[in-house]
Amino acid sequence: MSHLSLTMTAAALALTAGAATARDQIQIAGSSTVLPYATIVAESFGENTDFPTPVVESGGSSAGLKKFCEGVGENTIDIANASRLIKTSEIETCAKNGVTDIMYVRIGYDGIVFASEIDGNKFAFTPADWYKALAAKVVKDGKLVENTVADWHAVNADLPTQEIMAFVPGTKHGTREVFEVKVIEQGCEDSGAKAEMEKMGMDKKAVAKACTELRTDGKSVDIDGDYTETLARIGSNKNGIGVFGLSFYENNTDKLQVATMGGVVPSTESIASGEYPVSRPLQFYVKKAHIGVVPGLKEYVAFFVSDEVAGPDGPLAQYGLVSDPELAKTQAAVEDETTMATD
Amino acid sequence: MTDVIAERPAKPSLLTLDARTRRRNAAEARFRAYGLAAVMAGIVALVVLLASVLGNGLGAFTQTRVTLQVELPAAKLDKSGTRDIEVMKKATTLTYGPLITAALSAAIKDRGIVVEGLSKKDLSGFLSKESAAQLRDRVLADPRLVGAAVTQSFLVNGRIDGYEKGRVTMQSAEKDSNVSPAQLHLADALETAGILHTGFNRDFVTAPDASDQRPEAAGLGVAILGSAYMMLIVLILSLPIGVATAIYLEEFAPQNRWTDLIEVNISNLAAVPSIVFGILGLAIFINFAGLPQSAPIVGGLVLTLMTLPTIIIATRAALKAVPPSIRDAALGIGASKIQAIFHHVLPLAMPGIMTGAIIGLAQALGETAPLLLIGMVAFVRDYPGAPPEGFFDPSSALPVQVFNWTQRADPAFVERASGAIIVLLVFLVIMNTAAILIRRRFERRW
Structure with missing residues (x-):
């Protein structure tokens, strides 16, 4: 009984919904890394224009892009925030559901930093240190053996004597991919381990796997939650070293000290110049079909990439975004509503 | 025979305890200690929780x-x-x-x-x-x-x-x-x-x-309004549907395999993890019925599904507690079955029904998991409009706002999140107190 009446009520409500509401606010979902920037812009956009404040959801890049590709129409989102580039498979899903004209908007760059308890030892890392400390298996005497190193000093004599305890982003985070590629894999190559593995006759796939696999004996801990969780872990374990976004670190400089990577201190300047090696672009994707249907969509996108907002002196840079030196190009692309090349 | 009498211990004194009585008394004392320890552990946990929430959160006010x-x-x-x-x-x-x-x-x-x-x-x-x-x-x-x-x-x-x-x-x-x-x-x-x-x-x-740049300005306005809208929808939908279902099953439905199946399913539904209702809500209300995302209407419908079993079970228990003599007397002087139920049984069962409904609502108010899936975990700055149109505007909800704030980078949001927990707790305490008061005030025992 209850189900029948419930379905009827739902159906009746659905009808009134269809008749009563044409959506008038922009809906955005996706990456939790882009979220703070998106909320800052949404808030400012709502304040300074007559359009309603966009609704920004979190949930991760993949979840956002999945929602984005569900189709075109009022009950689908307009913009997907992403801390990684859209995959070919996702573009295909999009196309299958009728989402064809997608605009790509790069908003700037985000640095990934390595930080530890503020009163603890100072660290100057290289990617090779991280590979040697965290790889599941390392090359020893021409053989691949379990990694048993337990102390940073044993990894690199220049590092202080401190137990290895790393809090790295879990695999559901876009940050993990960047960490693997730009730190661990790079370290594998820099330390000469990759060359040795190839010499040992391992095939390409096996080398790639051995180069990115992290140890699971408790020295490297995957954090599936947010940076706040990583921060809490470091608070309770003074030996911990965490992987953070630059903006998160900049908001918590009273609790964290940052390590250099390859001798470079991470900052918006060193990331913009490309000196600091671990960074990635942040972007969002817009459905062109929704421009002109959802009020304020194009204005929001243009506002986001305007110099006052995303430029080096804007509020986003203040929060920790590394502004894009090619912002003018993005602005022009938004103006022309240029979509991604479909091939 | 005489041997048995001879072996019987001397007549026990009432003043000195024998070994067996001492053992029994010790067992009782131990059990009391366990009980007391359990209660104390609970109280300590509560005090720690309240102290940390109040310590962190009072600053938000x-x-x-x-x-x-x-x-x-x-x-x-x-x-x-x-x-x-x-x-x-x-x-x-x-x-x-x-x-x-x-x-x-x-x-x-x-x-x-x-x-x-x-x-x-x-x-x-x-x-x-x-x-x-x-x-x-x-x-x-x-x-x-x-x-x-x-x-x-x-x-x-x-x-x-x-x-x-x-x-x-x-x-x-x-x-x-x-x-x-x-x-x-x-x-x-x-x-x-x-x-x-x-x-x-x-x-x-x-x-x-x-x-994230202005924790000092963050407030709960939209979240409280969103939660209130959802509770309104839950109340409007789940109370009549739940009570009607319970009355039918308890008073009218024949006892057969079908009603048994329905009964089992209702009990099952009460134990289903709430996230499942969120998945259902996403599939039915948003993807199929085309209702807007992040809207209290969808949240309300999902929470209604979740609250229904609680209300049905509470209502059935309340109806069962009304003695059959009341029904028999009404039927005996010529009332129809529906008159007997609506004039006599239902009013007597009302306190139990209301208590069940309030407890169900309180549960729904604190529910977060299903709301994650239907887009309520969002940054919403514009207040939803007045109902009924406002039901379709995007909004947030209290527990979701807590979740949201704990993820923010700025440490000032820790204070905000704890403050939001305090507000949520105040609402829950008010609702649960109301439930207890109604029960105390109107409940009848036979």
Whole structure:
């Protein structure tokens, strides 16, 4: 009984919904890394224009892009925030559901930093240190053996004597991919381990796997939650070293000290110049079909990439975004509503 | 026979306990101790929880503000000189910000305050980024203000506010790149001068959420409204449907395999993890029925599904508790079955039904998991409209707002999240107290 009446009520409500509401606010979902920037812009956009404040959801890049590709129409989102580039498979899903004209908007760059308890030892890392400390298996005497190193000093004599305890982003985070590629894999190559593995006759796939696999004996801990969780872990374990976004670190400089990577201190300047090696672009994707249907969509996108907002002196840079030196190009692309090349 | 009598122990004294009685008494004492220990553990856990929540969260109910006199030069705010709203809207918050900073530096000068090492950046970062928006809204609401000076109280930056509340100290400020000791000295000086004061923060309960850059301005307004809308929908839908279902199953339905199946399913449904209802809601209400995302209507419908079994089970228990003699008497003097139920049984079962409904609602109010899936975990700044249209506007909800704030980078949001927990707890305590009072007041025993 209850189900029948419930379905009827739902159906009746659905009808009134269809008749009563044409959506008038922009809906955005996706990456939790882009979220703070998106909320800052949404808030400012709502304040300074007559359009309603966009609704920004979190949930991760993949979840956002999945929602984005569900189709075109009022009950689908307009913009997907992403801390990684859209995959070919996702573009295909999009196309299958009728989402064809997608605009790509790069908003700037985000640095990934390595930080530890503020009163603890100072660290100057290289990617090779991280590979040697965290790889599941390392090359020893021409053989691949379990990694048993337990102390940073044993990894690199220049590092202080401190137990290895790393809090790295879990695999559901876009940050993990960047960490693997730009730190661990790079370290594998820099330390000469990759060359040795190839010499040992391992095939390409096996080398790639051995180069990115992290140890699971408790020295490297995957954090599936947010940076706040990583921060809490470091608070309770003074030996911990965490992987953070630059903006998160900049908001918590009273609790964290940052390590250099390859001798470079991470900052918006060193990331913009490309000196600091671990960074990635942040972007969002817009459905062109929704421009002109959802009020304020194009204005929001243009506002986001305007110099006052995303430029080096804007509020986003203040929060920790590394502004894009090619912002003018993005602005022009938004103006022309240029979509991604479909091939 | 005689042997048995002979072996019987001497007549036990009432004053000295024998071994068996001592054992039994010891077992009882142990059991009491276990019980007491369990209760104490529970109380300790509750005290720790409350202490941490209250300790972290009470600060959210006070906020530091600075009262300043701001000049509103027409040359900057209304270049056309016509006081035309459309033209004045072109002056964004970026234009208003410096005016407030200038007002602050004028106030410092007027009062002869000297703070060493106070940079320009310290000055502009002293006040909340919300201030410019506050001032702009005020000017646009009343364009005649342009050209004069207005007095307004502005929020200070979250870190300075934290200093007033003891969260930020001079030591932490030295390490913190977002606040400087000079700013804290300025705060002290302004407090002595009487223009900086910490007072009750009504905005925490009424204002909408704010972005990561302005924790000091973040409030629960939208979340409370969203939760209230959802509870309204849950009440309107689940109470009649739940009570009708219960009455039918308890009083009318024949006892057969089908009704048994339905009964089992209802009990099952009550134990289904709430996230499952979220998945269902996403599939049916959003993807199939096309209802909007992040809207209280969808949240309400999902929570209705979740609350229904609770209400059905409570109502059936309440109906069962009414003695059959009441029904028999009504039927005996010629009432129809429906008259007997609606005139006699239902009124007597009402207190039990209401209690069940309130407890179900309280459960729904604190539910977060299903809302994650239907887009309620969102940054929403515009208040939803008045019902019924407002049911379809995006909004947030109380437990979701807690979840949201705990993920933010700025430490000031920890205080906000705990404050939100306090508000949520207050609502829950009120609802559960109401349930107990109704039961005490109206319940009848036979």
